[in-house]
Amino acid sequence: MFLRHIPFLKAVLLHSMTAYGGPQGHLAMMMKTFVQQRKDVTEQELMEYNAFCQLLPGASSSQTLTLIGYKRGGVVLAILTLLIWITPACLLMGSLSFLLQYFDKSTLQTDIFRYVQPMAVGFLAYGGIKAFKISIRNTATCCIMVVAMLAAYFLKSPWTFPVLIILGGIVSNFSNKRIPDIEDKPRKIQWGNIWLFVLLFILAGFFSELSRTHNWITRRPFNLFENFYRFGSLVFGGGDILIAMMLEQYVFRAKSQFLSAEELLTGAGIMRALPGPTFSISAYVGGMAMRSLGPGYQLLGCFLAPVAIFLPSLLLVLFFFPIWNNLKKYVVIYRALEGINAVVVGIMWAATFILLGAIQINPINVLVILSTLGLLLLSKIPSPVIVLTCVALGWLLH
16 A cells, blocks of 8 residues: 555655745645646645645645645555655755854855746746636635735734635625535544644643753753744744744844844745745754754754644644534535635735745746746646756856
């Protein structure tokens, strides 16, 4: 049974090394790879998975990919999918915590990735177009999409996404959409996942406080695990909100005892130039926070922080997803899906315009955007080929 999933896991690995553009960009690439090319899930399933994950704290694109693995092969494949997805980016970011001292920080912003952001805009536009065709079917969903797009563009609160999704679900409940008469076997709820999540949350806090009050020599790993487990359990809004929380925890509150604001923001800038989950910056910050204790502890920090921050995402999504599936047989939830999916489309378009506003508008960047969009819509060229071509173009023209 494991052998038949190897092609899927290879696709996940390739996706992890070529997925740019943050959560919405990752969704657009998943649509190309796992829907259009591999057909692991349908377009409707992918949109539903992503909408559901927006309601949960943690790394939404990682949770969405985990659910694709869960649908294909259950819990074991879901865990393998998540591990393969996060490992390349975490290895790179963890290595950066060791190598940063050998670099001139002013030279880290290399031009080799100059066309990655325009390419990501093309991917986001592609995802927005495909999602629009799937989810926007009437005037009501079109209005929900526009309101969500404007709110996501102008409101930068971490609560914007979950609040918009809940409001979209409420508004679409005024429709008369009927549940199709399809027998769907109820999914078994894995109560162990939520109990483990709560137990780890309590134990992490207990040992962190105990090690601090008793001034243990080994207290910092306990503190680090508690910090990142708490981040993964509570953060909404993606990588930018996580960076703000880490600035507060490790720079301002610690008075630069662990790392400076410049070092954290340098890591954040490099993270945006690399493929994979934005939460991979945890490996860098974990290593930097432990570097004063020696290479062994620094390596432990690079490992401990990603484990702590992605573990809540895994436990929460595997616990709540069967509940979500069981609730869909009720008309309130079924009708809510129409509005929730419309909100996701609006958020994708907001992300497209935000990223477009962050890049320099010149003929080459416009050409990269339009070429990426055209290739995605009109050809069967795999996403990784497009990504590698844009990186190679940046290297040749730097």
